[in-house]
Amino acid sequence: MSVLEIRSATADDAAAIASVVRESWLDANKNIIPADSRRALTNSRDLAAFVAGEWNSINVALVDGEIVGTAGVNPAGVIWMLYVLPAYQGCGVGSALYDAAIGTLKSTGQRKALLEVLAANENAVAFYRARGWVPEGRRTEHIPGFRFTALRMGLALA
Secondary structure (H helix, E strand, O other): OOOEEEEEOOHHHHHHHHHHHHHHHHHHOOOOOOHHHHHHHHOOOHHHHHHHHHHHHEEEEEEOOEEEEEEEEOOOOEEEEEEEOHHHOOOOHHHHHHHHHHHHHHHOOOOEEEEEEEOOOHHHHHHHHOOOOEEEEEEEEEEOOEEEEEEEEEEEOO
16 A cells, blocks of 8 residues: 555545545445445435535545545544545554544543444444444434444543
């Protein structure tokens, strides 16, 4: 892998971030989500619009100038996204984004971090457990054609 750079996102990054989120999420959950739901999500234009409004709380990971990963945090101490393109997973990109997200939360005085992952996404759950996160609850959600359980996890920062 070439040189990895982590930087704050800009508004111009919205489409690239949306692409990374879509490709990574669909790949990570390909065995969980029904085909018709995958098709609907693949063709959704709403994600780029959402990201465009939230870019100021997002970091991106670049390799050779290309955005290959992204992470977002909010003032409530929530890591609300952390995605890495499949071709760059296992190369340290996710860990670098994670460290930047935790650093941001600590620098703002957060004492606890929270996040949610699909409970069936064993790789994501393992990634966070290996870093000390503990399960704090579950919730079940329904989107057209798909019912899923999200695992809420927490991590003490102080």
